[in-house]
């Protein structure tokens with residue numbers, strides 16, 4: 599599978615797009631998380647997809663890991679774009695906790711009513727998207743990918759991921775306090791994306807620097823504070839926007 603890095607920023611970043619990425623296999627595009635300015639990031643990163651630049655209309659499935667804005671703020675306009683421009687419902691995969699709140703607590707306030715020129719129409723999530731719930735730690739098929747989730751230590755229910763296709767596996771810590779059991783869970787991945795940020799619900803850089811070399815050399819850091827951008831950290835790889843890699 600191919601890994602395409604859309605954004606590496608943390609929630610407060612002034613220099614990066616919020617952390618999000620894509621995995622692609624046989625032309626199938628799985629997008630993970632949807633921060634602000636989503637289409638601007640896509641245009642800037644300019645990932646080649648067939649004969650054009652990857653855009654919102656090319657996404658086969660959008661996976662949402664949790665409801666913090668830096669992971670989901672862009673979804674409202676992605677859904678509107680899919681409804682009005684490409685006229686194709688978005689497939690959303692997410693956890694039971696996100697599925698319960700996504701419409702009523704995030705999207706309904708803005709997308710819940712549409713004016714058609716004559717009438718105000720009540721809308722539901724079903725008018726914009728098909729929702730698939732991923733039960734915790736139960737593998738689910740998603741196009742050519744198998745996805746497995748694991749709850750992290752974070753402010754609100756948040757999912758780490760393992761995404762497999764054939765013999766390759768990508769692991770993603772998502773937002774989490776440092777958690778050695780999560781590191782063990784991610785260990786069998788060929789490539790690992792791990793967050794590092796400030797605060798009790800995130801992972802400090804020094805904790806990752808203490809990991810054994812086997813895991814550090816296949817680990818790429820994301821969710822970076824501005825202060826880490828363009829820095830070299832001996833012993834750890836920093837992911838960057840527009841980065842493409844075969845997993």
Ligand SMILES: [Zn+2]
Nearest residue numbers: 664666752773
């Ligand atoms: Zn978060």
